[in-house]
Structure formats: C-alpha cells, structure tokens
Amino acid sequence: MAGSVQPAAAAPGTPATLEVRGLTKEYRRGTPVLRGISLVFPDRGITAVIGPSGTGKSTLIRCINRLVEPTAGAILFHGADMARLSGRALREHRRRIGMVFQEYNLVERLTVMENVLSGRLGYLSSWQAFLRRYPPQDIAMAWELLDTVGLAQYANRRADALSGGQRQRVGIARAVMQQPDILLADEPTSSLDPKTSVEIMELLAGITDTRHIPVIVNIHNVPLAKRFASHVIGMAGGAIVYNGPPGGLTDDHLNQIYGGEDWQE
C-alpha cells in the first residue's frame, strides 16, 4: 500500500473522499459506542454531526484518522481503508486529514508559528523538523494562514499566551497547513463563549468555501449547526437517526436525538 494520495477532485461519478462502512467501536467488549455506522460524507461544505454527549460523535471522528482504533468496519479515504493501514502508509493518509480539537491541543510551549508549521510535520523528515528547516513555501503559507486567522502579529508568541478563541484559530491554521482533503473538527466551539463560537464557525465556513475542503464538525449546539452546516447527521445511541439537509431536521428528529422535549425553548 504505497502512500500516494490523489488530491480531492470531486468530479461527478468518482467515489466520495470519505465513506465509512459498518463502523463499530467497543471500548469495552459488549458495549458498543458506535453500532455499525455506514455513511458517505459530502465532498463539499460543512457537515455537522449532532447528538448528545456520550453518543459516539467524538469516537466517530477519531476513528476516521485512527486516533481511536475501530473495532470493526471500513473507513474509505480516497478508496483506501484507513482501518487497515499502518506505519508509513497510515501517516501519509493522516497528513491529508486535518483535525481541530475541542481544547485546541496546541503545543503550549512552542510559538504560534511553530504550532502552525507543525501541520507540515507529515511532509518533513524528523531531522528537518527538529532543525526547523521548513521549505520556504511552507513558511510563506504559514504567514498567509496567520493573516487569514488574523494572528500574524502573534507569530513569535508562545501558544500559552493566547486566549481560547485565538488558540482555536491557531489550531485551525495548523489543520489547514496540512493541505488536507478533509477537515475534522471535534467540538471546536464547546470551550468557547457564544460570540467566539460563531466567529470560529464563520472561519471554518470561509475555509470550506474558499479552499473547497469539506469540513466534518461535531457540535452539540443545534442552532449553530443549522446556521452553518449544509448537511446534518444526527446521532443517538451510537447510531445514525438523521442524515440530510438542515432544513429537513424536524422537532421530532431532535426529540429522537436528544430525548424528551424539556431542553427546547
């Protein structure tokens, strides 16, 4: 399995960039968190995965880039089964999948610039990375992305000097730095205040529009999901209960996903 990954050319008729088939995950035997999920993810726009805490949204996203080992099923990324890759082939597919984390997961003691450039680590030898010998075009791209997220003036600050919203912007810049074919975002707004949450979602929407990178975002804030997503996947109890446009999402669906009606205003 040599690791040549085709760029995302979403011509009609070609298979989707990302598809999961029969994906199952059990952290403990006999108690599945994901119950045989099969899904074709859209090749454009923001896909929001909604559902209550503990329903397997995070596990689903983490199985895609194998931060979590799936128990059974296939994860087809550009036709290659991520679940069966290992070593170099896994890394070469992983670098085409960007990831944004709930708690930003920046390396606190590295600078903002180093954090953004670390998105290129999948393309560099360890020795080049250690000596900070990044190709000039990588550094140029890092500056451009820092401009995009509005943090160029903080390039040489340490990541732990930034606020939550700023950190998440750096996290997004790092993920885009990978030049990914798909961007995963695991509850990117859950640690942020409402205003900053909207700004982060606007940033993700801008990236999917201008760079044509499909974004899959876990989010439990339904209004935010409806506002930004072009596609919604509703999960409950480790299974999919809704898969369609945000407009088709009814109160009945939401009751099925979140259970009861008390939480709705």
Place this chain on the structure above:
Amino acid sequence: MPSGLTAQTRPPAFLPNWPARIAWIALIAYTFYAASILDVTWERFVTGIDNGMRFLARMVPPDTGASKLQLLAKGLYESIEIAIIASALGIVLSLPIGLLAARNLMPAWVTWPMRLFIALCRSFHQVIIAIVFVKAVGFGALAGILALTVASIGFIGKLFADAIEEISLKQVEAIRATGAPFMSVITYGVLPQVLTRFVGFATYQVDSNLRNSTMVGMVGAGGIGGTMFAAFQRFDYDFLLTILLAIIAVIMVSEALQNRVKKLYQ
C-alpha cells in the same frame, strides 16, 4: 433548627490518634536504646568538641605555598573535568533512557527493563560504584567518570521518565494527527513539554557531580579527593583548609552559572 446533638452526646472535636502516639514513643525509646548500644555518650561528645577545636586551630592559616597551590589546581581541575564529562555523558544517555522508561509512551516490555536499569543505577552510592570501577579499569579519572555517569543516569533518567509521564497527551495527539513520524512526535509533542524540567534536572546533576567528583578521589578514582585524602593522612591540616575553601568557591560559581542556564530555558 439547631442540630439534634446536645453537649453530652457530641463527640470530641479532635480524636486521639493512638497508633501514631505509640509509634512516636517507640521511635524515641529505640533512639535512646541504640545510642546506649553504640556508646554515644555526652562525655565523649564534649571531649570531641575539644579535639575538634584543636583540629580547627591547626587549619588556620590556610597553606598557600606555590607547590601546594599547584597540587590543588591540578586536582581541582581534574575534578571539574570528571564532573563535566560525566554530566555530559549522563545527560545524553538519560534522554533516550528516560523516554524509553516512560509508561505513557512505550509498551510495558520496553519500560520494564529500562526502569530496572535505572533502579540499578540508583541503588548504590557513587563512592561504592567508584570502588567497583577502580577495580575494573584501574586508578584514575576514568573510574570517576564512569561512576558519576552511572549515578547521573540513575537520577536524571528516573526524574525525566516521571516528568514525561505527567505530560498532556492532548498535545501529543494533535501532533500525531498531522501524520508526523514518530521522532517528530517526540521532538514536537513531548520534548517542549518537559524541556524546562529536564534542564533543571541536568543542572542539578552537574552540581551534584561537581560535589561528588571531589569525593571519588578518596577511593582512587581521580580528582581533588585523592589530594585531600593525602593531606588528611599527613596531618597537613592547613593545606586541607585551602582545598576546602577552593571547593566551596567552585560550588558557588557553579550555582551562579546554573541559575543563568535555567533562565535561558523558561
């Protein structure tokens, strides 16, 4: 409404801890018993003070004869060399050993032997290890360097492994998610989180090696210790004072340097 308990039924605010009291009494009793067995008496202590004062009186003024100073410089310089070489070797070897001993990054079949090796390095005092190496490689600085290297691995290796076990795995996970190769995950995800502490351990070990390098000479492993031991044997107490003052000066200079180094890596 007040609590239902009246003054009579309330328990005391502070309960006596009888097991702890008994343990303290037993410890004090044993200390007196052991002192009587070992013939530790007040009279001997008082005579000792008298001897000590005479010993101190013979130390002043320090001997600063040219030949003595030359001897001092040679021995002290060798001690510093031993300390620096042993620290460098110890620090370089402790990095991989500490990484391999970290149970949050490595599988058990790697960490177990590494932890065992580190524990072995820590088991014996430097002077005992030095005696073994003097027997193995002969008298001189090499034995001292090897002994202090082993001690350095025992100390830095263990603390470094423990520090790695306390890092945030979220930062490591993020680097892994970029498709970074294993060594890049270490240099970007792990090392930045522990570098400051590693520098702290390393500078502390340099300090400790400096002090211990003045001692391994007493068993023939090179450095000022040999000169100092000879001065003791020949009752050259005034030269002994010169040596002690010189060691104090070296330790103080090293302390100042350490603080500078630590500031570089905050």
